[in-house]
Amino acid sequence: MDSTRPAQPPSRSARLRAMLAAPEISFxxxxHNGLSARIAQHAGFPGIWASGFAISTALGVRDSNELSTKELLDTVAFMVDATTVPIVVDGDTGYGNFNNARRLVRQLGRLGVSAVCLEDKLFPKTNSFLGTGQPLADEREFCGKIRACKDSQLDAEFCVVARVEALVSGRGLTEALHRAESYRRAGADAVFIHSKQQDGREVLDFAREWAGRCPLVITPTTYHGVGVDAFERAGVAMLIWANQNMRAAVLAMRQVCQSIAANRGLTAVEPALVSVQEVFDFLDYDELDAATLRYSSWHGDETTAGAGP
Known part of the structure; x- marks a missing residue:
């Protein structure tokens, strides 16, 4: 190995794995698209959750597997291009059986995604916050799906996160722990425990019993009133703010549209909007201008072939 060559920085997948293993909680x-991913990174988040709910909503469909695999992959490709931080993709149930799921993992790997999260419900899935008693997948079938995904990943650092829906489905703590342990043994790199109770007690009880057997991931959508410190003390490795960008976007767009329609003009809303120039700056239009000057009239003798800009 050439010792003079600078060391390559860790890959996105390696950085995500390090976040899961770190003693402090990660966020x-x-x-749901390239712009929101870029905004999240710019705000300082070390990783991104490509939310199935948010991507579906952005495309005007319901979070019930109305979004196709191709539509998911097309959206995620823009998100990868727009950022440099690890991206965890919400893979729902894997869009079918083990074969669909492992194909999804290979496709995500080719895009440069760092992890996929799969939930142990039946395809087509239903959003966890709708109704009660949602049917769960057979435990052994889901373990086989996890194993197939681990056997198919293209990057050794890629992570498969197993999302346990037993608490959401009213099955209780004992079954949630049993399923999580089965998934860990099947090869899951982390366990995502989901709950829709508002006091966070289910999640804290699970974390205490789980006792750090592998990294634990949560999303406090309904129990957001519980302080982050409580989850960090309980040993939670990663916390996902899972839908706030999309919900903020819906509110903002609705308010702007209603104001313009009611006032027949922009006077009331224009002061609250970012300028077009800010959008140009954020998406680095200056780089395109510089590249246009460099490449639109290439003479071939300005530098050696293959040299960077």
Missing amino acids: LMEA
Whole structure:
């Protein structure tokens, strides 16, 4: 090995794995397209959650597997291009059986995604916050799906996160722990325990019993009133803010549209909007201008072939 060559920085997947293993809690921010992913990174988040709910909503469909695998992959490709931080993709149930799931993992790997999260419900899935008693997948079938995904990943650092829905489905703590342990043994790199109770007690009880057997991931959408410190003390490795960007976008767009329609003009809303120039600056239009000057009239003798800009 050439000792004079500078060391390569850790890959996105390696950085995500390090976040899961770190003693302090890490945060992922939801994004649903290239712009929201870029905004999340710019705000300082070390990783991004490509939310199935948020991507579905952005495309005007319901979070019930109305979003196709291709539509998911197309959106995630823009998010990867727009950022440099690790991206964890919400893979729902894997869009079918083990074969669909392992194909999804290979496709995500080719895009440069760092991890996929799969939930132990039946395909087509239903959003966890709708109704009660949602049917769960057979435990052994889901373990086989996890194993197939681990056997198919293209990057050794890629992570498969197993999302346990037993608490959401009213099955209780005992079954949630049993399923989580089965998934860990099947090869899951982390366990995502989901709950829709507002006091966070289910999650804290699970974390105490889980006792750090592998990294634990949560999303406090309904129990957001519980302080982050409580989850960090309980040993939670990663916390996902799972839908706030999308919900903020819906509110802002609704208010702007209603104001313009009611006032027949922009006077009331224009002061609250970012300028077009800010958008140009944020998306680095200056780089395109410089590249246009460099490449639109290439003479071939300005530098050696293959040299960087």
